[in-house]
Structures are given as C-alpha cells and as structure tokens.
Amino acid sequence: MNLLSVKDLVKSYNGINAVDHISFDLKKGECLGLVGESGCGKSTLSRCLLRLESVDAGSITFKDKEIQNLSQSQLRPIRKDIQIIFQNPTAALNPRLKIKDSILDPYLQYQKELSLTHFSFTSKDQYVNQLLEAVGLPKGMGDRYPHEISGGQRQRVTIARAISIEPEMLILDEPTASLDVITQAEVLALLAELRQQLQLSYLFISHDLTAVNQLSQQIMVMKKGKIVDQFPVSQLFSEDRHSYTKELIEIF
Numbered sequence: 001m002n003l004l005s006v007k008d009l010v011k012s013y014n015g016i017n018a019v020d021h022i023s024f025d026l027k028k029g030e031c032l033g034l035v036g037e038s039g040c041g042k043s044t045l046s047r048c049l050l051r052l053e054s055v056d057a058g059s060i061t062f063k064d065k066e067i068q069n070l071s072q073s074q075l076r077p078i079r080k081d082i083q084i085i086f087q088n089p090t091a092a093l094n095p096r097l098k099i100k101d102s103i104l105d106p107y108l109q110y111q112k113e114l115s116l117t118h119f120s121f122t123s124k125d126q127y128v129n130q131l132l133e134a135v136g137l138p139k140g141m142g143d144r145y146p147h148e149i150s151g152g153q154r155q156r157v158t159i160a161r162a163i164s165i166e167p168e169m170l171i172l173d174e175p176t177a178s179l180d181v182i183t184q185a186e187v188l189a190l191l192a193e194l195r196q197q198l199q200l201s202y203l204f205i206s207h208d209l210t211a212v213n214q215l216s217q218q219i220m221v222m223k224k225g226k227i228v229d230q231f232p233v234s235q236l237f238s239e240d241r242h243s244y245t246k247e248l249i250e251i252f
C-alpha cells in the first residue's frame with residue numbers, strides 16, 4: 001500500500017526547475033532512499049512534500065488524499081503525520097529549552113488530536129522518559145540543555161521529538177551528516193530499529209550512498225532535479241544501473 005505517491009512534481013525558481021517532473025511512491029513501512037549530489041534538488045523536494053514550499057505542477061497524494069493544494073489549516077493533520085529530521089540537530093533544538101520541553105512541544109501542539117498506541121501520557125516526565133528510552137538515552141537527560149549533551153545525543157533527541165506524536169512518516173534529511181562515523185552508524189541503527197518497532201515509513205535523503213544502502217528498501221537517484229534511476233536495494237550493483245548511479249557507486 002502506498003503511503004505517499006508523487007506524480008510529475010515540478011518546483012521552479014526563476015524559471016529553472018529545481019524539482020523537474022518527479023514521480024515516485026513510498027510504500028507503508030518502507031524506507032525509500034533519495035541520493036544525489038549537492039544542489040540536485042533533494043531539499044526542495046522535501047520542502048514541497050511538507051508544503052513548506054508551494055508546488056508549481058503535479059500532485060502529492062498522502063494517505064489517498066491530494067495535499068498539494070490544501071490550505072495551511074487543512075495541512076495541520078498531515079503535518080502531524082509527516083515529521084522531519086534535519087542534518088543539524090543543534091540548529092533544530094531551541095538552546096534555551098530543556099531537552100524535555102523540546103520533546104514535549106509536538107505533544108502540546110497536537111494533544112487533542114492524538115490517540116497514541118506505542119507511547120502513553122500519564123505525566124510529562126513519564127512520557128519524556130519513555131521517549132528517551134526509545135532512542136537509547138538515559139532518563140535523567142530531559143533536565144539537561146542541548147549544549148550539555150553530544151551531537152549524537154542531540155540527534156537522538158530530535159528523533160525522540162519526531163516520533164513522540166507517532167507520525168506515519170519521517171523525512172530524514174541527511175540525518176547523520178554532522179556526526180562522526182561511529183555515531184553515524186549508531187544513529188542509522190536506531191532509525192532502522194524504530195522503523196520496524198513503530199511501522200514508520202522513511203524518505204531518507206542523503207548524498208551518502210553507503211548510508212542509503214544500509215537503511216533503504218528502495219533507492220532513487222536524483223540529478224539536476226530529475227529522478228534518473230529507481231530500483232530495489234538488491235539491484236544496486238546490477239549492470240542495468242544508470243551511468244550516473246554507477247559513478248556514485250565508484251565514489252563510495
């Protein structure tokens with residue numbers, strides 16, 4: 001079953017298509033990797049999916065509903081269901097808020113619309129501790145501030161915040177790019193585990209083909225705004241790959 005279906009999506013800036021007639025499907029529970037070099041349009045695509053950007057043409061269907069023309073208020077339930085993890089967790093967390101207050105923020109915004117099944121809310125501290133545990137952080141960490149924890153721990157906090165309201169889908173926009181190699185591997189392993197535990201679907205955006213290969217079931221390759229290749233991960237090394245995909249394989 002497709003959770004997300006994108007057809008012929010176009011977004012242009014100053015007459016140039018940053019996203020150029022892109023089509024793809026994301027199945028429920030799967031990780032779809034999107035790989036491509038800097039400037040190919042990956043972030044523009046993710047901003048279009050979240051409707052942080054208007055779309056010039058094409059359609060975005062999420063849970064059988066076209067969302068490309070919805071108003072900001074109509075988008076509210078969809079924004080609950082699609083959360084994003086950014087490259088830089090330091091910028092994503094308010095330095096003046098304790099970790100627990102950052103984690104609680106989405107819950108406080110959406111509590112009237114939520115019916116949680118994996119997590120439960122009996123008290124703020126109990127809920128935050130459940131989420132910290134889910135991302136492999138110690139309970140007491142909620143009382144610290146972002147500058148008092150490591151970059152890898154900060155990214156775990158942004159993941160805890162994103163999963164706190166049990167979204168259907170995460171957009172992972174270079175989620176490990178700011179981390180050292182060992183921490184990258186740990187965060188990728190956590191994301192793989194959470195996808196299974198919480199039946200999440202991921203759009204995993206990265207320029208790192210190795211990371212994409214590790215986490216994804218399907219891969220698409222983007223170049224200059226277009227998807228030039230799309231295949232199941234088992235076909236990565238097949239002769240049928242596009243010449244650009246082969247170039248990327250050579251680099252990694």
Ligand SMILES: Nc1ncnc2c1ncn2[C@@H]1O[C@H](COP(=O)(O)OP(=O)(O)OP(=O)(O)O)[C@@H](O)[C@H]1O
Binds near residue numbers: 039041042045207
């Ligand atoms: N707000 C904007 N106004 C004008 N041009 C933009 C805007 N946002 C992106 N672009 C252009 O669209 C193209 C795609 O940019 P985008 O940031 O989506 O690429 P990317 O693949 O995410 O790159 P990176 O991996 O470096 O983040 C680039 O040529 C960029 O200059």
